[in-house]
Amino acid sequence: MPSDIVLSVENLAKKFGTLEVLKSIHLTVRRGEVVVIIGPSGSGKSTLLRLINQLEQADSGNITVGGQVLCKNDPQGRSVYAAKADLKAIQLKIGLVFQSFNLFPHFTIERNITEAPVHVLGQPAAQAKTKASALLHKLGLAEKAPNYPFQLSGGQQQRAAIARALALEPEVLFFDEPTSALDPELTGEVLKVIRQLAAEHMTMVVVTHEMAFARELADRIIFMDQGVIIEEGTPEQVFNSTHERTRQFLRHYSE
Amino acid sequence: MVTFQILPYLLEGTWRALQIFILTLVFSIPLGIVIARLRQSTVRIIQLPVRFYLLIMRGTPLILQLIFFMYFPPFVLGIPIGRFTAVILAFSLNYAAYFAEIFRGGLESIPRGQFEAGHVLGFSSGQTFTRIILPQVIKRILPPSASEAMTLIKDTALAQIIGVAELFRAAQNSTSRLVSIEPIIAAGVIYLILNSLVALVFSRFEKKLSYYRH
Numbered sequence: 001m002p003s004d005i006v007l008s009v010e011n012l013a014k015k016f017g018t019l020e021v022l023k024s025i026h027l028t029v030r031r032g033e034v035v036v037i038i039g040p041s042g043s044g045k046s047t048l049l050r051l052i053n054q055l056e057q058a059d060s061g062n063i064t065v066g067g068q069v070l071c072k073n074d075p076q077g078r079s080v081y082a083a084k085a086d087l088k089a090i091q092l093k094i095g096l097v098f099q100s101f102n103l104f105p106h107f108t109i110e111r112n113i114t115e116a117p118v119h120v121l122g123q124p125a126a127q128a129k130t131k132a133s134a135l136l137h138k139l140g141l142a143e144k145a146p147n148y149p150f151q152l153s154g155g156q157q158q159r160a161a162i163a164r165a166l167a168l169e170p171e172v173l174f175f176d177e178p179t180s181a182l183d184p185e186l187t188g189e190v191l192k193v194i195r196q197l198a199a200e201h202m203t204m205v206v207v208t209h210e211m212a213f214a215r216e217l218a219d220r221i222i223f224m225d226q227g228v229i230i231e232e233g234t235p236e237q238v239f240n241s242t243h244e245r246t247r248q249f250l251r252h253y254s255e
Numbered sequence: 256m257v258t259f260q261i262l263p264y265l266l267e268g269t270w271r272a273l274q275i276f277i278l279t280l281v282f283s284i285p286l287g288i289v290i291a292r293l294r295q296s297t298v299r300i301i302q303l304p305v306r307f308y309l310l311i312m313r314g315t316p317l318i319l320q321l322i323f324f325m326y327f328p329p330f331v332l333g334i335p336i337g338r339f340t341a342v343i344l345a346f347s348l349n350y351a352a353y354f355a356e357i358f359r360g361g362l363e364s365i366p367r368g369q370f371e372a373g374h375v376l377g378f379s380s381g382q383t384f385t386r387i388i389l390p391q392v393i394k395r396i397l398p399p400s401a402s403e404a405m406t407l408i409k410d411t412a413l414a415q416i417i418g419v420a421e422l423f424r425a426a427q428n429s430t431s432r433l434v435s436i437e438p439i440i441a442a443g444v445i446y447l448i449l450n451s452l453v454a455l456v457f458s459r460f461e462k463k464l465s466y467y468r469h
Binding site for chain 2: 053055091106119121
């Protein structure tokens with residue numbers, strides 16, 4: 001069922017100078033799926049997310065988001081991007097949660113959440129506020145609406161950032177190491193929120209180093225190293241992998 | 256006290272100085288923002304002329320630039336230009352260079368993540384700039400901008416070199432006419448009062464933006 005596929009990446013490649021960060025990446029994400037990407041630093045996990053979110057430009061390969069082509073190879077094998085207006089429509093189908101939260105420090109938490117719905121989607125302010133308040137309530141931040149980001153803990157900031165992304169009702173939500181800037185206690189509260197979203201069948205692609213979390217939550221785990229997907233499968237398959245590189249990587253977490 | 260006799264004359268000069276101050280800010284700040292953004296261009300044919308401009312404006316004395324703008328347009332280009340216009344032109348172009356660099360410093364101090372968050376949420380680059388980046392830049396560049404504005408108050412005294420009767424010229428004229436140092440001291444006090452006001456306005460503004468932290 002092709003309509004079931006919300007994200008499709010084919011043959012994606014990206015170089016920074018002479019360094020090949022991604023080599024021929026294939027990835028398909030189905031509606032409602034939770035895909036977790038693991039791998040050592042520098043394996044290209046973040047770059048993959050950044051390419052899908054238009055924060056970097058692909059050298060070659062195809063990316064299709066929710067049936068709309070973001071970029072596609074020309075006959076020379078170079079990625080050609082969609083028109084500017086389409087790029088925006090495609091971006092609005094997806095959301096990205098950053099490692100460093102990137103909340104807007106000069107806006108209250110409420111305004112962080114309502115700014116895009118109001119000024120990008122053109123929603124009436126009252127409607128955006130109602131939605132923001134519902135999201136904050138759901139993520140346990142109901143009383144933080146009038147506060148500024150600096151007044152929140154890291155875990156609260158990250159949850160607010162998740163609320164901000166959800167306010168645009170993305171079809172897929174990407175997480176780029178959402179807990180790497182947090183201590184274990186705060187990590188727990190953010191993971192709880194992601195777990196909650198998974199239970200609601202939110203389609204998510206999560207780059208993380210939290211192996212227990214990956215194992216528990218992922219429908220599918222992708223292990224990347226040096227710009228290639230080494231293997232992918234169910235948590236069961238990947239954590240019991242016979243692949244030497246995968247075993248070597250996972251060993252660091254079981255010690 | 257001769258000061259009271261010459262006070263109207265000094266105040267007239269003060270008004271002229273203030274005109275230079277206000278018009279220079281009005282022109283140089285927006286121009287500075289544009290120049291800062293052009294300076295950040297990765298296109299060499301845009302960036303190089305901008306760097307050249309910044310070098311000339313910051314690398315030569317303002318007093319020289321004043322004289323240049325007084326004589327270059329009429330005698331070389333055949334465009335007649337008034338003294339006051341030449342002053343505003345020279346000051347605006349000169350201060351735009353300094354504001355551009357202050358602004359660029361502020362712009363580059365904003366974490367990349369702010370631009371990226373704007374993009375990911377669907378804001379256009381114009382919206383990201385005006386709604387997200389610019390307010391944060393303004394907060395960061397207030398202290399150096401205050402210094403720049405205070406320097407500008409004092410630099411208005413240079414306008415007298417091409418015959419614009421601002422505060423310093425007025426005080427100097429009175430001093431030689433009356434053979435008294437009082438007018439110069441009075442002018443000093445007026446500059447100090449003006450700059451106290453400038454400092455006050457900026458610190459108010461800073462306080463107003465202290466509701467958040469980066």
